[in-house]
Amino acid sequence: MSDPAVRLSGLRKSFGAVHAVTGVDLDIADGEFFAMLGPSGSGKTTVLRMIAGFESPTSGTVELGGVDVTRLAPFERDVNTVFQDYALFPHMSVLDNVEYGLRVKRVPRAERRERALAALASVRLEGYERRRPGQLSGGQRQRVALARALVNRPRVLLLDEPLGALDLKLREEMQVELKSIQREVGITFLFVTHDQEEALTMSDRVAVFDRGRVEQVGTPAEIYERPATAFVAGFVGTSNLISGSAAQAVLGREGTFSVRPEKLRVAALGDPVDGAEHSATGTVSEVVYAGPATRFVVELDAGGRLIALQQNLQVSSMDVMGLRGTKVRLVWHRRHEFAIVS
Amino acid sequence: MNAAPNTPAAALSRRTPRRRLSAFLHRHAGVRLSLLLSAPMLWLGIAYLGALAALFAAALWRADTFTGDLIREVTWANFQDLFTTEVYRTIALRSVGVAVAVTLIDLVIAFPMAFAMAKLASPRAQRWLVIAVLTPLWASYLVKAYAWRVMLSSEGVLGWGYGLTATIITLSYLWLPYMILPIYAGLERLPNSLLEAAGDLGARGWRTFRTVVWPLAFPAVVAGSIxxxxxxxxxxxxxxxxxxxxxxxxxVVYDNIGAANNLPFAAAVATVPVVIMLVYLAAVRRTGALENL
Structure with a gap:
């Protein structure tokens, strides 16, 4: 087996008394689209900056393609970064920005120009070569930053909240575009985000960070369907926990369990329940109509509360609003409930 | 406390003259602006531009050779003397040379200092360094100049003696804060991510300085040099x-006002640095430095 593109071993970083990263071990395979997901202050950006070389770890090592680069300066590492604020050089044209890395590496003029133009074409920015960054929109600047990094053909591309500054519509477009660019160039993409939806839709694998540690690593489906800890269950999607006496009453088991909202069916009290299903009765305390779906907040008779998400396939807001205050039965398949490690 | 209801009707019922005036000023932005600006504009117009005009007018008069009285007749004789007399040309060139040397020396000292303050020091150290740079400005100009006189005298710590070199050293010391502070402010505004981006793209320190830091800090450098x-x-x-x-x-200006009692000629000499500065300002206007002052 070949060496992973990135290997982090026992990585720690403290800023004085603040422990930003408290022991991270990760292997990121070649060609992978890998997301580091977590709330702000969870240490994900610090890890990214240690891979880029902007911060040096308090202890632990960073390997790129099997080579220990922990002590190397940023300019000695075969990685490039797309910065959160894009960090385009404001006094240079778009073309000069994209050519910067190649000029530093003394790539001959003709080849430099050709590669820069190809990189700009790959992010659909032909015809913008002479513009200054200040004359571009946020989305265009984002793509220039991407082209400026990709043109160097790094081993790993690091993206720090690359879509954070864009509005929702543009962000969704860029998610699709980033994914297709990554497939095209085949470079390992390692990106940092606090947006769980972004992490789930774009990446091959996700590492969920909390308080300087990795809580769970897995494919988006694994992270979402089988969260390993209460934190992951809560941060990625709605947590919907059943615990304590409620778990005893509803499931007949000790511990804390979770079911995703869309896995719950809102049924009438007398509806039949399959042998492979579990159910719990409760009172609808809140109904939120959101166009394609409706969110029901149900206070369980056994204690606790669950949120159920139902597609509005046949119903309108009139129909669902009337359910507030009524007694219902929530039904779900047993395989959709999972135990949570506290 | 019994607060009055804050409705438009209640507000109208409480219209005191002061409120009426506030409302009037609120509606008429032009009146408000001219009231605020009238005092500073008067000051600028009379005390500053007026004095400059008076200076230039005085330069076109002449002084009676024997009595020293002003003769208010327009003549270009003062400027003719100024441009045709060898010694004045030499002095003018020497003055420009000293100013250039002081500016360059201050730049060489100030840039690394400002960079360390803006980019390397901790926020706490940064505050202290700014205070340290400003502190000499609290001391009297004369005291500082005499301190250098003592140090430079042949018995002093440095003992290099007096002369043009001593003048350049002393002036460089005196004006250094005026170079550090604009560059510091300019580098402060420069996002750290730009320096990181250059390193990320393979540039070492010197190249990052040459291609990113210097071009972006240049307007601030020009501001300091002014x-x-x-x-x-x-x-x-x-x-x-x-x-x-x-x-x-x-x-030359000082001696013509004092010993020679030739105010018109002093005024003519004094227009020389004014003109040089105007030329300099016109040249640096294109760099965007004036927005950095």
């Missing part, structure tokens, strides 16, 4: 204290 250059060009005290027998434009 201070050091103009302050040096107009100075005559430091050169009197540590300059030995050397003379600068300022001394």
């Amino acid at each position: 201070f050091t250059f103009s302050l040096s060009l107009g100075d005559y005290i430091a050169v009197k204290i540590v300059g030995g027998r050397s003379q600068l434009i300022g001394n």
Whole structure:
């Protein structure tokens, strides 16, 4: 087996008394689209900056393609970064920005120009070569930053909240575009985000960070369907926990369990329940109509509360609003409930 | 407390003259602006531009050779003397040379200092460094110049003696804060991510400086140089204290007001640094430096 593109071993970083990263071990395979997901202050950006070389770890090592680069300066590492604020050089044209890395590496003029133009074409920015960054929109600047990094053909591309500054519509477009660019160039993409939806839709694998540690690593489906800890269950999607006496009453088991909202069916009290299903009765305390779906907040008779998400396939807001205050039965398949490690 | 209801109707019922005036000013932005600006505009117009105009007018008069009385007749004779007399040309060029040297020396010292303050020091150290840079400005100009006189005298710590070099050293010291502060402010505004991006793309320190830091800090450098250059060009005290027998434009002005009692000629000499500064400002306007002051 070949060496992973990135290997982090026992990585720690403290800023004085603040422990930003408290022991991270990760292997990121070649060609992978890998997301580091977590709330702000969870240490994900610090890890990214240690891979880029902007911060040096308090202890632990960073390997790129099997080579220990922990002590190397940023300019000695075969990685490039797309910065959160894009960090385009404001006094240079778009073309000069994209050519910067190649000029530093003394790539001959003709080849430099050709590669820069190809990189700009790959992010659909032909015809913008002479513009200054200040004359571009946020989305265009984002793509220039991407082209400026990709043109160097790094081993790993690091993206720090690359879509954070864009509005929702543009962000969704860029998610699709980033994914297709990554497939095209085949470079390992390692990106940092606090947006769980972004992490789930774009990446091959996700590492969920909390308080300087990795809580769970897995494919988006694994992270979402089988969260390993209460934190992951809560941060990625709605947590919907059943615990304590409620778990005893509803499931007949000790511990804390979770079911995703869309896995719950809102049924009438007398509806039949399959042998492979579990159910719990409760009172609808809140109904939120959101166009394609409706969110029901149900206070369980056994204690606790669950949120159920139902597609509005046949119903309108009139129909669902009337359910507030009524007694219902929530039904779900047993395989959709999972135990949570506290 | 019994607060009155904050409705438009309640507000109208409470219209005191002061409220009426506030409302009037609120509606008429032009009146508000002219009231605020009238005092500073008067000051600028009369005290500053007026004085400059008076200076230029005085330069076109002449003084009676025997009595020293002003003769208010327009003549270009003062400027003719100024441009045809060898010694004045030499002094003017020497003054510009000193101003350029002071500016360059201050730049070389100030840039690394400002960079360390803006990019390397911790926020706490940054505050202390700014105070440290500002502190010499609280001391009297004369005290500082005499301190250098003591250090430079042949019995002093440095003992290099007086002259043009001593003048340049002293002026460089005096105006250094005026170079550090604009560059510091300019580098402060430069996002750290730009420096990181250059390193990320393979550039080492010197290249990052040359291609990213310097071009972006250049307007701030020019802003600082306006201070050091103009302050040096107009100075005559430091050169009197540590300059030995050397003379600068300022001394010629001073001597013509004092000993020679020839105010029109002093005025003509004084227009020389004004013109040099105007030319300099026109040249640097294109760099965007004036937005950095």
